[in-house]
Amino acid sequence: MDGIKKRIENSIQIRLSMYLSVMICSVALIAGVFAFFSALDEVNELQDDMLRQIATLSERQNWAELTDAEKNKSTNDGIDEESRVFVQLLPMAAPGGGITAMPATSAILATTAKTSLPLPGSLQDGMQTFNTGQEIYRVLVHTLGTGKHLAVAQKMSVRDEIANNSALRTLMPFLILMPILLLMVANIVRSIFKPVASLSAEIDRRDEQALHPISCEALPREIRPFVAAINHLLMRVEQFMGAQRRFVADAAHELRSPLTALSLQAELLDNTDMSANAREHLQLLRQGIDRAKTMLAQLLTLARVQTTAVSSESGVSVQKIYRRVLEDMMPLADAKQLDIGVVGDEDATVMVNELDLIILIRNLVDNAIRYTPEGGRVDLSVASTETMITLTVEDNGPGIAVTDRKRVFDPFYRVLGNDQPGSGLGLAIVQAISTRVGAGVQLDFSNERPASGLRVSVTFAVR
Ligand SMILES: Nc1ncnc2c1ncn2[C@@H]1O[C@H](COP(=O)(O)OP(=O)(O)O)[C@@H](O)[C@H]1O
Numbered sequence: 001m002d003g004i005k006k007r008i009e010n011s012i013q014i015r016l017s018m019y020l021s022v023m024i025c026s027v028a029l030i031a032g033v034f035a036f037f038s039a040l041d042e043v044n045e046l047q048d049d050m051l052r053q054i055a056t057l058s059e060r061q062n063w064a065e066l067t068d069a070e071k072n073k074s075t076n077d078g079i080d081e082e083s084r085v086f087v088q089l090l091p092m093a094a095p096g097g098g099i100t101a102m103p104a105t106s107a108i109l110a111t112t113a114k115t116s117l118p119l120p121g122s123l124q125d126g127m128q129t130f131n132t133g134q135e136i137y138r139v140l141v142h143t144l145g146t147g148k149h150l151a152v153a154q155k156m157s158v159r160d161e162i163a164n165n166s167a168l169r170t171l172m173p174f175l176i177l178m179p180i181l182l183l184m185v186a187n188i189v190r191s192i193f194k195p196v197a198s199l200s201a202e203i204d205r206r207d208e209q210a211l212h213p214i215s216c217e218a219l220p221r222e223i224r225p226f227v228a229a230i231n232h233l234l235m236r237v238e239q240f241m242g243a244q245r246r247f248v249a250d251a252a253h254e255l256r257s258p259l260t261a262l263s264l265q266a267e268l269l270d271n272t273d274m275s276a277n278a279r280e281h282l283q284l285l286r287q288g289i290d291r292a293k294t295m296l297a298q299l300l301t302l303a304r305v306q307t308t309a310v311s312s313e314s315g316v317s318v319q320k321i322y323r324r325v326l327e328d329m330m331p332l333a334d335a336k337q338l339d340i341g342v343v344g345d346e347d348a349t350v351m352v353n354e355l356d357l358i359i360l361i362r363n364l365v366d367n368a369i370r371y372t373p374e375g376g377r378v379d380l381s382v383a384s385t386e387t388m389i390t391l392t393v394e395d396n397g398p399g400i401a402v403t404d405r406k407r408v409f410d411p412f413y414r415v416l417g418n419d420q421p422g423s424g425l426g427l428a429i430v431q432a433i434s435t436r437v438g439a440g441v442q443l444d445f446s447n448e449r450p451a452s453g454l455r456v457s458v459t460f461a462v463r
């Protein structure tokens with residue numbers, strides 16, 4: 001119950017729909033009650049008028065002079081017994097208030113007992129309600145020219161039924177229109193809030209790198225200030241992240257000079273005489289310096305692809321890039337006796353910065369060589385359709401477990417238990433380049449059973 005209340009309180013859309021619906025229902029209810037009672041009055045008035053007209057007509061027709069059969073026929077011909085209108089002469093009232101039956105009248109009362117009512121002669125001229133003991137009647141008493149009193153009567157229950165039915169019929173349009181109106185309100189409110197729903201869906205779909213401003217064009221004026229505030233925030237976040245990346249790039253850059261100096265000193269030291277033990281330590285020192293240099297180079301590459309805008313995009317042949325990368329990496333692959341090469345001779349041209357593509361492929365091939373055991377296989381291939389070009393680097397190493405596939409793209413993340421030297425930045429660089437050139441990266445096993453080997457697919461949309 002509390003949950004529903006909270007949902008209502010938190011949602012402008014639900015609240016607006018509810019308020020409008022309650023308003024419509026209230027207005028319809030008031031209008032319905034008003035229409036009902038005025039229709040009821042109207043129909044009662046109409047039925048009173050009908051009694052008056054019958055009285056007038058009866059007088060004109062000399063009704064009192066007709067025979068019983070004619071009277072019956074003239075008033076009740078073809079009429080349902082329940083809804084009949086009684087027309088009869090009243091017995092003459094005695095001066096003391098008793099009833100003196102006039103011969104003609106008593107004859108009527110006697111012979112048409114079924115078709116006439118036991119009305120007393122004391123009824124006054126005009127419209128009135130009279131209870132016979134069994135039924136209540138609406139009676140109009142009218143004094144004829146002859147001095148006799150003519151009564152025109154109709155059952156109250158029948159009148160009420162007719163009046164109620166007519167009045168209820170006036171409610172029909174409200175009953176039919178109300179649900180339609182409520183549906184329309186719900187629909188209109190939903191369509192008014194549609195831009196907000198699609199805006200949140202759009203923001204939700206963005207990845208953390210997409211900090212470009214939200215477009216205000218299709219949005220209602222009322223939401224624009226809110227979106228403008230979000231855009232300001234996005235801008236500040238982007239500036240902040242830019243500053244962070246520049247700091248990393250600057251730090252990496254600044255570290256390069258002392259590292260180069262260190263490496264130079266280690267080289268000089270290598271040329272001097274020293275004990276075997278000291279040389280062993282020097283060797284370890286040089287390896288450490290080399291690793292630091294590689295990591296620094298990777299860090300600089302990551303900072304560059306993250307901070308600088310894409311420059312000079314042109315059509316680049318994938319086969320050409322594969323050849324270049326393989327030439328560079330061949331010594332590493334040979335050292336592990338890997339069967340490495342390009343599968344198929346299909347080529348494709350992708351619109352990218354050439355250096356970006358080289359760095360991307362080199363990092364993937366470097367990983368494949370590094371993490372595939374000696375004597376393994378590494379295959380590079382390219383496949384294209386009308387809309388997509390997919391570059392694939394596949395190996396038969398251990399692959400990456402499904403649970404690690406998201407995290408390996410994080411900078412400095414390395415899967416536990418791997419004994420290869422590395423910075424944890426390779427796949428972060430691949431991801432950053434893919435994002436900036438608009439490509440998608442997917443990791444899969446190259447063999448499903450047993451699940452092993454890594455297949456990295458980089459997909460470019462054909463432009
Ligand atoms: N081809 C591969 N086969 C198996 N594991 C891989 C492969 N490529 C990457 N990985 C795993 O993903 C992690 C992250 O890779 P990367 O970002 O290139 O960093 P690094 O190679 O420097 O460790 C690696 O530490 C490794 O565990």
Ligand SMILES: [Mg+2]
Pocket residue numbers: 363366367422424425426427
């Ligand atoms: Mg790597």
